[in-house]
Amino acid sequence: MSEMILHGQPAVESQTTALSNNVYTPRFDVCETDDEFTLYGEMPGIAPEDVEIRFENHQLAIWGKMAPRHPEARYWTQEYGIGNYYRTFTLGDAIDARLIQAEVKDGILTVHLPKKAEARPVRIAVKPG
Amino acid sequence: MLMNRLSPLHLLQEMQNSWNWLDELTSTTRPFVAPEAYPAIRGWSDDENFYVEAELPGMSLDELEILMADGQVLTIKGERKGCPDNRRKWLQREQGYGSFQRQIRLPGTVDQQKVEAELMQGVLTIMLPKAEEIKPQRIPVKGT
Numbered sequence: 491m492s493e494m495i496l497h498g499q500p501a502v503e504s505q506t507t508a509l510s511n512n513v514y515t516p517r518f519d520v521c522e523t524d525d526e527f528t529l530y531g532e533m534p535g536i537a538p539e540d541v542e543i544r545f546e547n548h549q550l551a552i553w554g555k556m557a558p559r560h561p562e563a564r565y566w567t568q569e570y571g572i573g574n575y576y577r578t579f580t581l582g583d584a585i586d587a588r589l590i591q592a593e594v595k596d597g598i599l600t601v602h603l604p605k606k607a608e609a610r611p612v613r614i615a616v617k618p619g
Numbered sequence: 620m621l622m623n624r625l626s627p628l629h630l631l632q633e634m635q636n637s638w639n640w641l642d643e644l645t646s647t648t649r650p651f652v653a654p655e656a657y658p659a660i661r662g663w664s665d666d667e668n669f670y671v672e673a674e675l676p677g678m679s680l681d682e683l684e685i686l687m688a689d690g691q692v693l694t695i696k697g698e699r700k701g702c703p704d705n706r707r708k709w710l711q712r713e714q715g716y717g718s719f720q721r722q723i724r725l726p727g728t729v730d731q732q733k734v735e736a737e738l739m740q741g742v743l744t745i746m747l748p749k750a751e752e753i754k755p756q757r758i759p760v761k762g763t
Contacts, residue, residue, distance in 0.1 A: 517713035528707075532714055534674035534741035559742075563663035563670070566726050570659040570674065597676030597741015 512573025516554070516599075524611050527585065527603040533575050534597035535559065541594060543601065545587050550579045552599070584609035657719045658695065658743075662726075666755050669725050669747040675699075676741035677714075685736050685745060690728040693745070696720040727753040 519530040533541070533554045542553040554575030581587075581603065589604040658673040671693060675683070678699055686694040701716040729747040736745045 518711065519709065519714050520711040521707040521709045523707055527710075530677075530714070532674075532676040532741075534676040536740060559672070560663060560670075564665070565661060565663045567660060567662040567723075569656075569661065594740075596678065596738075597674070 512571050513576050514571070514573050516552075516575045516577055518577065518579075524605075526605055527581075529579065529599075529601040529603070531575075531577065531599040531601070532597065533594070533599045535572070536575065536594060536597065536599070538594045541592065541599060543590070543592055545581075545590060548581055550581055550590075550601070550603075552577045552579075552601070554599070656721055657715070658721060660695075660721070660723065662723075664726065664749075666749075668749060669727070669729060671723070671725075671745040671747065673721075673743045674741060675738070675743050678738070678741070680738050683738070683743070685734070687729070687731040687734055687747075690731055690750060691725050692722060693725055693747070694720065694722045695743070695745075 516531045516533050518532075521528050521530075531552065535556060536554045540555040542555070544551045544553075552575070556572055556574050559572055584605050585603045586606045590602065592599060592601045594600075658675055661672045663670050673695060675697070678697060682700065683695070683697040686696070688694070696719065698718045699716050725747065728750040730750055733748045734745065736743065738744075
């Protein structure tokens with residue numbers, strides 16, 4: 491956990507105003523295996539081409555651009571809003587940034603953050619003395 | 620008490636007990652807050668149909684059940700299953716898992732036989748055709 495600081499601060503940047511003024515912080519599950527960290531984020535309605543992931547200076551920034559759905563409709567209930575998704579994660583040195591991969595399926599964004607070889611656990615055999 | 624290797628979980632349990640105790644003592648002075656209804660919905664209508672939309676990321680159609688009753692009561696129920704892989708170590712879990720059921724009364728009666736539902740990219744959209752008697756009708760105006 492020490493090598494991964496997680497936080498989500500929605501920050502509005504000018505590039506999103508063209509689509510929607512609302513920015514939502516998607517919820518993420520984070521898990522670790524020997525080989526990688528994996529992020530699973532809820533981004534319902536998002537298409538793969540509308541997700542932009544940038545890694546810069548230990549910061550992983552995830553943008554999901556959402557156009558409004560049915561903007562003309564006459565609503566009788568609106569319990570949630572629709573807007574862009576934004577979330578950042580601060581990553582430690584253990585991650586090999588060149589091998590980061592992401593996919594979207596059923597509204598879940600999965601980001602694979604492979605660990606560098608030297609950060610992976612090694613099993614040490616113990617010989618009888 | 621002689622003890623070695625005191626588990627931090629033990630200490631957490633002690634803390635938890637204190638909180639439970641505090642919670643119990645103060646529960647009568649707090650207003651009752653209903654648990655958040657899941658899933659949240661958006662509903663709209665046009666002349667022909669009612670529409671209900673819910674965000675259900677990571678769910679498949681076979682985990683979902685949609686029921687209509689009395690021509691007006693819509694029930695969405697299902698179970699959001701977590702990832703069963705035990706080799707993983709979870710560092711953070713913000714998503715919710717488990718069974719849910721949401722029941723709403725539509726603004727008018729619908730033709731139950733013709734209700735259609737679609738799940739795309741984690742967004743469930745249900746189209747409910749309005750019953751004939753509640754569709755808007757054009758009234759001809761006669762001149763004299």
